Every structure is written in C-alpha cells, then in structure tokens.
Amino acid sequence: MVPASTCWPEDGEGAHWVRNLQADPSVRVRLGGRTIGGRARTVEGDPVEDRARRLLATKYQGWREGEPLSAWAAGSLPVEIDLATGPMRDGGQ
DSSP states (O other), X not given: OOOXXXXXXXXXXXXXXXXXXXXXXXXXXXXXXXXEEEEEEEXXXXXXXXXXXHHHHHHHHOOOTTSOOOHHHHXXXXXXXXXXXXXXXXXXX
C-alpha cells in the first residue's frame, strides 16, 4: 500500500497534533471545495515506512536511488493519512 498522504512532524511524537491523532485518528482534509474524511496513523516500524520516506525525499528534496536520505527524511516521524477510509463530503461539512 502506498500512503495516501504522508506528513512529517519534525517534533515527532512530541508534536501536539501527533498526540491528538494518536488519541483520535479520525481526520478531515480539505481539498478545494471538498472535505474528505480519513484516518491517520504513524507508520514508524511499519512495512510502508521505508517507501514513504523515499517517496517524500524524492518529492521534496530531489532524492535519488543509491543516495543516502537526509537527516530530515531519515529521522522525522512519518504519519500516514488514509483518505479512503472516510466519507467524502461536499462543501466542507
């Protein structure tokens, strides 16, 4: 599975929003005029972790296969937001 969306809190599990999603993983993401429900989870230690780190390092830092990951890409806490698990609603409701 490829993460639907992945966030990288630099403060790791100490970030307040990470603690909030660990207590209640239900999230809403606003895309244009739509609000999409989903579930968030940390993926550290998960089989998708390595791929998620490489994908984001490629997108945001120009990482290429065979290069070492930056300290940010290798050390931040990966958070996956699975948008497929929540209902899609128009108008931000």
